Amino acid sequence: MEPRPPLPPFTRESALKKVQAAEDAWNTCDPERVAQAYTVDTRWRNRSEHLSGREEVVAFLTRKWEREQQYRLRKNLWAVDGHRIAVRFQYEWRDADGQWWRSYGNENWEFDDDGYMARREASINDVAIDESELRITPGAGDLPVF
16 A cells, blocks of 8 residues: 555654645545555544444445534644644534434544554534524535634
């Protein structure tokens, strides 16, 4: 596998680029594309679900984006140290019944030397919102303060 820059150890500037790349990829809602940023044997905790390896990541993301329609995500760098990055995020989505949701969370990431994410731990909470409360639009930039 080719290195996936920016590479660790991360500076604030290189971590910001890694976070933006992750946001851009996730907003495609393309499980195969997103999974390419992770090691073949990546380990995830997403809410109460534990995943191991890219194949499980692709299956998880496929289920996620079938359920979470019109998905829109914003990530912000929280902290960086060597091979690790912490982010906070919000995303909005609509379920099959038309209910809008805003999901808030934090992720801890750990990267291998080639810039692939080897570990991802995510804690996420969902809040039902009215469509009039939507605040994340494509190209909107930074997260509102919460």
